[in-house]
Amino acid sequence: xxxxxxxxxxxxxxxxxxxxxxxxxxxxxxxxxxxxxxxxxxxxxxxxxxxxxxxxxxxxxxxxxxxxxxxxxxxxxxxxxxxxxxxxxxxxxxxxxxxxxxxxxxxxxxxxxxxxxxxxxxxxxxxxxxxxxxxxxxxxxxxxxxxxxxxxxxxxxxxxxxxxxxxxxxxxxxxxxxxxxxxxxxxxxxxxxxxxxxxxxxxxxxxxxxxxxxxxxxxxxxxxxxxxxxxxxxxxxxxxxxxxxxxxxxxxxxxxxxxxxxxxxxxxxxxxxxxxxxxxxxxxxxxxxxxxxxxxxxxxxxxxxxxxxxxxxxxxxxxxxxxxxxxxxxxxxxxxxxxxxxxxxxxxxxxxxxxxxxxxxxxxxxxxxxxxxxxxxxxxxxxxxxxxxxxxxxxxxxxxxxxxxxxxxxxxxxxxxxxxxxxxxxxxxxxxxxxxxxxxxxxxxxxx
Numbered sequence: 001x002x003x004x005x006x007x008x009x010x011x012x013x014x015x016x017x018x019x020x021x022x023x024x025x026x027x028x029x030x031x032x033x034x035x036x037x038x039x040x041x042x043x044x045x046x047x048x049x050x051x052x053x054x055x056x057x058x059x060x061x062x063x064x065x066x067x068x069x070x071x072x073x074x075x076x077x078x079x080x081x082x083x084x085x086x087x088x089x090x091x092x093x094x095x096x097x098x099x100x101x102x103x104x105x106x107x108x109x110x111x112x113x114x115x116x117x118x119x120x121x122x123x124x125x126x127x128x129x130x131x132x133x134x135x136x137x138x139x140x141x142x143x144x145x146x147x148x149x150x151x152x153x154x155x156x157x158x159x160x161x162x163x164x165x166x167x168x169x170x171x172x173x174x175x176x177x178x179x180x181x182x183x184x185x186x187x188x189x190x191x192x193x194x195x196x197x198x199x200x201x202x203x204x205x206x207x208x209x210x211x212x213x214x215x216x217x218x219x220x221x222x223x224x225x226x227x228x229x230x231x232x233x234x235x236x237x238x239x240x241x242x243x244x245x246x247x248x249x250x251x252x253x254x255x256x257x258x259x260x261x262x263x264x265x266x267x268x269x270x271x272x273x274x275x276x277x278x279x280x281x282x283x284x285x286x287x288x289x290x291x292x293x294x295x296x297x298x299x300x301x302x303x304x305x306x307x308x309x310x311x312x313x314x315x316x317x318x319x320x321x322x323x324x325x326x327x328x329x330x331x332x333x334x335x336x337x338x339x340x341x342x343x344x345x346x347x348x349x350x351x352x353x354x355x356x357x358x359x360x361x362x363x364x365x366x367x368x369x370x371x372x373x374x375x376x377x378x379x380x381x382x383x384x385x386x387x388x389x390x391x392x393x394x395x396x397x398x399x400x401x402x403x404x405x406x407x408x409x410x411x412x413x414x415x416x417x418x419x420x421x422x423x424x425x426x427x428x429x430x431x432x433x434x435x436x437x438x439x440x441x442x443x444x445x446x447x448x
Contacts, residue, residue, distance in 0.1 A: 008033045008082045011075055011108070013099070015042040015088035017162040018118075020051065020209055021236050022087040023064075025118045028057045035060075036079045041069040042088065042329075043165060044359065044379050052169050055209060076106040083109045089233040089259055090134050090331065096258045112259075115266070119238040120212055124219050125443050127436070128239035130229035132260030134331030135324070136247040137273040137304050139194065139404060140424040141432075142228045145243065146203050148433055149224050152444045157222035158198050159214060159237065160207040161230030163191050165379060173213050176205040189378030189387075192405035193324060194228065211236045223447050231326070232260035241439050243269045243432075244294075248278035248286045250332075255289055264290065267297045269435045275427050276303035277340070298435040301427040308341040308400070309419045315346035320396040320415065324403050325375040329363065334371030338402025341420035347400070349373075355393040358386035376403040384411050391415070 010033050012019045019038050027035050040047035051064040067075060075081060084103040086096065100110040127149075129142045142158065149156045164171045165188055176182050182195050191207075199205055203226070206218045215237055218225055227235045235242070244267035246254045255261050264270065270290045275283050283301075290299055308314075323336035342349050351372035353364055363377055364370055374391060378384045391399060392414030399417045401407050408417040426432060 007031075009080055010035045011037050011039060011072065011079070011081050011084045013039045013041075013069060013072065013084060013086045013088065016040060016046040016165055017230060018089065018233055019087040020055070020162065020164065021211055022085060022113045022118055023051075023056075024210065024212065025120070026113050028059070035064055036081060037075050038064060038066045039069040039072050039075070040066050044383070046165050049168075054169055055172065073102065073106045076103070076108050081108045083111055085111045085113055087113060089231040091258050093256055093258055093261075115234050115262070119235060120215055121238050122215055122219060122225055124222055124225050125439070126225045126227060126237050126239045127439070128227035128229065128235040128237065128242045129245065130234060130242065130263040131232050131245040131247075132254040132264055133247055133250060133257055134231045135327035135333045135336065136245040137271075137424065138229055138245055139197070140304055140422055141243060141245050141271055141273070142226060143197060143201060144424040144432055145436070146198060146201060146226055148436060148440060149226070150202060152440050154223040154440075154443060154447060155221065156203050156224055156226060157218035158203045158205045158226045158228055159211075159218055160194055160205060160228045161233060161236070162207060162209060162211070163188065163194070163230070164209045168209055171208050172210045173217055174206065174208040175217065176207075188380070189376050189384070189403070189405065189407070189410070190325060192410070193376070193403055196405045198228075224443055229263075232257055232263060234259050234263050234266070241268045241436065242266055243271055244297075245271045245273050246286055246290060247274060248272060248283040249274055251282040251285045252289075254286060255293060261293070264293050267294045269300060269432070270294055270297045271300045271302055271432060273302050273304055273424070275301045276305065298430060300430055300432050300435050302432065303425050303427055304337075304422045305425060306337045306341045306344070306420050306422045308345055309421060313345075314342065314418075317347050317398065318350050318396045319347040320352055320391060320394045320399045321349055321373045322376050322391070322399060322401045322403055322407060322413070323373045325377045328370045328373065328375040329367045332369055334369055335373050336402045337422050338400045338420045339371070339373055341402065342400045350394055350396045352390055352394040355390055357389045357393070359383045360386045360390045376401075376407060378410070388412055388414070
């Protein structure tokens with residue numbers, strides 16, 4: 001395609017989510033720019049694809065190539081790139097500037113596209129649930145918010161941050177109202193972790209690639225929209241109220257990761273989760289940081305107690321713990337809810353790392369902070385097979401699964417499975433319901 005003289009050449013750095021949204025909201029219809037490539041990282045198998053012409057628009061009849069981020073400097077040089085836009089999340093501030101320095105050294109400008117240029121306005125009220133890091137507890141917070149709205153008699157549509165790791169055209173607008181809908185989309189484990197529980201609660205869930213179209217579809221079915229953020233990203237839809245979740249198990253992270261600090265500074269309500277698990281001094285350290293960075297926000301304290309489903313004493317039994325994948329990988333947590341449940345039950349946690357095969361072994365190499373647990377990685381059939389093989393080879397009596405989805409329904413882990421589940425519980429006052437009450441009451445009255 002011939003590029004008009006003076007048209008600014010752009011690369012968007014992404015991880016299969018915000019990158020496509022930034023393109024759609026900032027660049028797709030801009031005659032002054034041409035996006036020559038996306039780069040991809042964090043998620044295995046999402047590079048070496050093409051963003052399709054049907055989604056890219058008439059200015060891109062051949063689509064837009066998606067290449068590995070490690071090739072960025074070559075792309076900048078070969079494609080005479082003027083500007084690189086960072087469009088993914090859960091990076092330390094130091095890592096952001098390392099990437100910026102590499103871009104500047106390669107000869108291009110470096111840019112961040114902020115909330116005002118990328119958030120879409122809704123005709124419905126919007127509650128957004130975001131976080132300062134992956135693994136803070138957005139999912140159970142989102143479920144708690146959804147339950148409040150449903151109990152108030154409001155129709156709720158949940159829009160989830162994108163996870164477009166498959167056929168992008170087929171995933172343009174996705175609607176899930178049942179487990180069968182989820183199954184039919186052939187989702188990854190990460191998608192199932194986020195979709196299954198809210199749908200089981202009675203919320204209609206939307207996701208995909210084209211968030212303008214997704215939002216309009218959700219508005220047609222809902223009185224209130226709930227935005228369920230991914231990683232520590234800020235919302236794609238402009239919220240009426242933003243709930244930001246912080247994690248006192250990682251004190252200091254609330255002000256040292258991008259764009260989590262942005263979520264904290266914008267918050268209307270800050271939920272300090274896991275106060276039962278974190279040392280009191282760390283809880284107070286995080287509360288002090290919240291007060292400094294979001295002085296007008298309402299601060300709510302909560303815990304996420306873990307329940308081990310099923311019966312039978314686990315004391316002294318050898319168990320393999322499976323945990324939510326992103327929490328362990330780019331979230332940087334060494335363990336999660338499954339480990340908490342296993343330890344509380346007196347079980348002996350067996351390290352699966354010596355038995356890891358294929359892509360699971362590669363995951364441990366790429367994320368050395370992962371503890372003696374099995375990350376629920378399942379970004380395709382081959383990786384699911386590696387997950388199963390690793391679990392089956394680990395010499396244990398049973399598996400404790402801390403992932404929010406029913407993993408045993410999807411893959412044979414080779415051992416009996418007990419699920420560890422968790423829900424949000426308020427600690428003290430104000431509660432999350434107290435903090436949201438003025439908005440919920442107004443929306444209930446407006447609905448009539």
